[in-house]
Amino acid sequence: MSFGLPLLLADSGPAVHIAPGAVFQLGGLTITNSILYGWICIVLICVFFIWVARQVTVKPKGGVIQLVEVAVEFIVDLVEGAFDDEKVGRKFVPYFVTLFCFILLNNWLGLLPIVGEGFQVGGHPLLRPFTADLDGTLALGVVTMGLVYTASIRESGGLLNYLRHFFVGNPLNPLYMFIALLEIISDLLRVVSLSLRLFLNITIGEILYVVFAYLGHIIGPITALPFTLLDVLVGALQAYIFTILATMYLAIAVNAAGEHRNHDDLTEDKLPETIEVTRQGAGA
């Protein structure tokens, strides 16, 4: 056999799908394999958490329930700790716990052999991880950043007040205008960076199994195993990163709005000397 030769000739490599494939039609809409997989995950997560909620008791029980409690409490602490005011943070906890669990389940169930390139129907994989589809992660990013923008506009009291926090200092100074422009652009790019990070991590994981299973030939499952184990870590890490970055974006916006409101409440005697001087200078 000619080992290594298939690598030189790029035509005969393993088939890798980057885009999701259509599985069936439903009322004029094309249902792709990633949508199908996303639905399965949603059903699983609903059934599991409803079952867990029924089982939870005041006196701690062992088993799966305890693991779920630990995981949920980890995220709750994370989200609440990021906000200055814990009561404000508590409002957003359910969304972030759901987000974390959904991404984690998506990433981990994607490691099963029946998901991905290993199990194909009609030239396309039957199931594809929802997070390995740019449409899916873009939807997650848009929903998350929509929540962030809505919450920060509401907390700062109006769209103009929210936009004002980009502009610091004298508005006529071109440097401050440039900084504000950069800030706004980098703020809008967060949707892209959040979704691309998750998508690329999971998709490149999928590509790596296919490539290394192909290189292994007969012992393909064994050569692909280390990368599968690596992706257990990467999947959990990416779910954590997505959640904590979204939390931080939200917390920064909400905390800044809260500070802005408190700033007006400061009485004269509480103001330090230096701030007083600069404030007068800016007003003149």
Add this chain to the structure above:
Amino acid sequence: MVLPTETFAATVTQTQALQTIAKGLILGGGFIGPGIGIGLVGGSYLQAAGRNPGASKFLLGQALIFVALVELFGLLAFASIFIVV
């Protein structure tokens, strides 16, 4: 068994050869930055954890965030090799 050089000359056109070189350059060049970045993040984390071991658990979470921020650029480089057709 066919010698690789003979097959290479026969089947690989100049365009394909250039594409292979381009993919190699994209991967090699694109991974330099994230490699340096992850090294700096990890080194700083170890320094901070060595100086203040009590805070190491908190710092690990923060370091992982920055690893993920840096890693995105390496992944972008990896994804770019698929658009070289």
